[in-house]
Amino acid sequence: MRTYRVQINGREYTTSVDQKGDGTFQVTVDGEVFESEPLTKGNISTWRVRSAEDSINAQTRVLPTDKVDVWLAGTPFQASVQAIGAGGYTIPTQGIGRSHLSGDICAPMPGRITSILVKEGESVDVGTPLLILEAMKMQNEIVSPVAGKVKSILIEEGVVIKKEAVLVIVK
């Protein structure tokens, strides 16, 4: 589960997001349960958002900052979305976030994090399994290339990441 602080029109919402097995998300907004189903991907992506009473298609565009443009029911919103908890990191993506600093363990392929095998602060050796990355139905063990302490874990179990996203920092 991931938790976000979302600001829209000066109001603040806390959202808890759970990715379900079928690719949809269950999202709780200040106690109210919604479902969000991805319909199309792209620069502008489409989501079907359902509550107990209503069902609305929303279009979103993720901006390079923490901003997300949302359009639904003919109404534009701009949301600022910040992750809370779990180290407070959001996942870097291929591109700007890419890093080859020693001890930055990056994803060798795109996939889904099945399990995390270490904790922050734990000591690891070269070859210690850090996490399991599932890609194309294969479970891939990602091992530490360096010895040191796990400084940060930038991902969570269940999260889908892009190739070369930084996963764990070992120092």
Added chain:
Amino acid sequence: MATLPSNSICNLRQIRKPSSEVARPLKMKLLIANRGEIALRIIRTCRKLGVRTVQAYSDPDRDSLPLRYADERYALGGATPSESYLSVEKLVRAALDTGCDAVHPGYGFLAEDSSFVQACEENGLNFIGPSSAALEKLGNKLSAKRTMQEAGVPIIPADGPVKDADDAADVAEKIGYPVILKAVYGGGGRGMRIAKTSDEARRFFRLTKLESLSAFGRGDVYVEKRLISPRHVEIQAVCDKHGKVVSLGERECSIQRRHQKLLEEAPSVAVNEKLRQQLIDAAKKGLSAAGYTNAGTVEFLLDKTGEFYFLEVNKRLQVEHLVTEMTTGIDIVEEQITIASTSSLGISQNEVQVEGWAINCRINAEDARSFAPSPGTVIHYHPPTGPGVRVDSALFSGYTIPEYYDSLVAKLATWGRDRSEAIQRMKVALDEIEIIGVPTTIPLHRLLMRDEGFVAGDFDTTYLNGVLPRMNANLLTLEKFAAVAASTSRIRNPPTTIEHRNGGTLRWRMAAMAEQVRERVGW
């Protein structure tokens, strides 16, 4: 409501008299002296009829959709309405320069301007609308009332023009409060103020006079009895040049804000067969008395007791004409062109049959709560379609809505075998339509389609005022939906910088930027 065979579910049913059977072939070249969706609407019928078109356009409309479908384009120059679509001189020159013999004014701009009609007549241009003589008779609100009263049409008690603030208060006293102060030369819902006391009558007289002077060039004001919570019902008619008047039935336009219509439907739940005949008879008498020609609409106010009163004549094609087209299957623009070119109507009264129900939602580029207009670029547009759905719009993805003109960007209309089917289809269509980039009135229409009073047909011209406060609660609900979509978008598409709640962003961003620079310069 009669049920119809299922094959009648189409947007605009078969024209009863195909254009090939029109008495004389239409050798006409038409200047479109308007813009946006109505220009496109007119062009569509012209193309169907083989009438050549010239689209006059202002600078901001250079890339607009009507220009793509007209046969020729004519640059008026300038951006503001007064430099372009309100310039009698430029438009007449445009028509003459391009060899046009007719002009269609659409609605708004110069559609009801007698000086424009006169200029057309003097230059041998066929104006698709009433003659300047008929316009004169119905020229201002007071003379229209007089014409109607003489024809035996019931009118709302009124008096004026009033001389000054004291005179306004005296007349208001005689008529009885509440009253409405109206600009004699006003229109489009502007130049009107409701007064409940003599104090207000005095104060609002000055305001209405000033407003009228600046908006319409003349400051005459009259005082009219204010009906409590009336409904707005109007009769669409087409009149040929031989005195034949054909009614196309009524429209219900009570869903308004600040006297401006937001949603129209045909027919009206408030009109039974007896009342319908009375309204149609009154409209026909009034139009005949004015010697009216071409398409026109007679507006009435309907009070709680079922009494009706003449409001005004709209001497043009109206925004909401499409709902009548959907219930009658008649192409009103074609009738306009036929009347102008042959003097005769292409249809007779016994051919007109109102079937089913049609509803039109005006999609305006404006804030749904404040109604503040919001020009901007529509980065993505996807219109709904399907059985019984019609969209009249000049929108396209990438279109920039200019700040100079009306905020109406699309008319979304649905037809159903009965009112509830039309409402159901509208709900679906409102869910399908995608307009990204500007705020619109879509959330308000969504709310209305789920509103008990609207669905029951139980509303009047003040009804929307009661719905608006609920818009705030509704937008808060929409905001939660937005928070959901934003959060799940963020999960699937994380930001491209690493953020830490304790401020660990900078080092990472620097490192990443350095990395990029290294890659680019090949270090």
